[in-house]
Amino acid sequence: MHLKIQMLGTGSAFAKNYFNNNALLTAESFTLMLDCGITAPAALHKLGVPLAALDGILISHLHGDHVGGLEEIAFRMKFELQRKPVLYIPEPLAETLWNHTLKGTMQTEEAQSLDAYFDVHRLEEGSVHSIHPGIQVELIRTEHIKGRNSYSFVFNDKLFYSADMRFTPQLVTDMVRNRGCVVFHDCQLHPPGAVHATLDELLTLPEDVQRSVYLMHYGDDRDDFAGRTGAMTFVEQHKEYEF
Numbered sequence: 653m654h655l656k657i658q659m660l661g662t663g664s665a666f667a668k669n670y671f672n673n674n675a676l677l678t679a680e681s682f683t684l685m686l687d688c689g690i691t692a693p694a695a696l697h698k699l700g701v702p703l704a705a706l707d708g709i710l711i712s713h714l715h716g717d718h719v720g721g722l723e724e725i726a727f728r729m730k731f732e733l734q735r736k737p738v739l740y741i742p743e744p745l746a747e748t749l750w751n752h753t754l755k756g757t758m759q760t761e762e763a764q765s766l767d768a769y770f771d772v773h774r775l776e777e778g779s780v781h782s783i784h785p786g787i788q789v790e791l792i793r794t795e796h797i798k799g800r801n802s803y804s805f806v807f808n809d810k811l812f813y814s815a816d817m818r819f820t821p822q823l824v825t826d827m828v829r830n831r832g833c834v835v836f837h838d839c840q841l842h843p844p845g846a847v848h849a850t851l852d853e854l855l856t857l858p859e860d861v862q863r864s865v866y867l868m869h870y871g872d873d874r875d876d877f878a879g880r881t882g883a884m885t886f887v888e889q890h891k892e893y894e895f
């Protein structure tokens with residue numbers, strides 16, 4: 653099964669020249685949005701992708717560059733399309749997303765829960781879920797912010813998508829060498845990384861592993877690092893990649 657991925661944005665949380673690190677993953681004619689950050693509605697608009705084209709939204713964790721666009725998408729689907737977005741969310745994140753991110757602006761007398769606005773599919777971590785006959789996702793809890801849950805994804809056993817993750821070389825190496833995956837990895841260009849893998853850390857990966865690693869979630873000065881990424885390649889915002 654062919655997978656196509658197109659980054660709506662490849663920027664870090666605070667980048668201004670790039671949209672938030674969100675993506676469209678397509679198999680057959682099913683389109684899954686990977687994260688929905690503050691800039692996601694503008695990025696969709698820029699690409700000419702209508703809301704009706706979104707068959708589902710999968711969330712990795714609750715930072716604004718990954719969920720900050722959900723309010724707009726849900727309101728516009730409700731009022732413009734009279735339907736709910738289909739939301740795939742790791743089960744441990746669902747209650748916090750409603751109670752601490754969306755409820756303050758979205759709760760009304762008639763709408764008292766996440767399910768009032770979204771067709772919610774709560775996904776168990778560590779398992780493989782069939783989103784569509786063409787898209788299977790394995791949810792792997794990975795380290796990002798201490799004490800907060802955050803998830804990376806493996807799609808169709810061939811694309812590892814880190815979302816936001818600290819440097820975890822054993823996992824990345826296993827994904828490439830033992831599972832034959834291509835890796836889309838967040839990359840903080842300037843140390844200290846703290847909550848993301850830094851470029852310097854990623855450069856310590858063996859060269860055969862680096863060859864399968866594509867860097868995303870980078871800062872505005874990415875072009876200064878051209879030729880300094882070892883055997884790794886920057887993911888280009890809006891370019892389509894097929895696996």
Ligand SMILES: Nc1ccn([C@@H]2O[C@@H]3COP(=O)(O)O[C@H]3[C@H]2O)c(=O)n1
Pocket residue numbers: 664665715716717797816846847
């Ligand atoms: N403990 C933390 C928490 C957050 N941050 C910064 O805030 C950003 C939130 O989105 P992100 O993409 O996870 O990147 C985080 C850090 O830049 C950080 O640097 N350290």
Ligand SMILES: [Zn+2]
Pocket residue numbers: 664665673715717718816869
């Ligand atoms: Zn982020």
Ligand SMILES: [Zn+2]
Pocket residue numbers: 713715796816
């Ligand atoms: Zn984050």
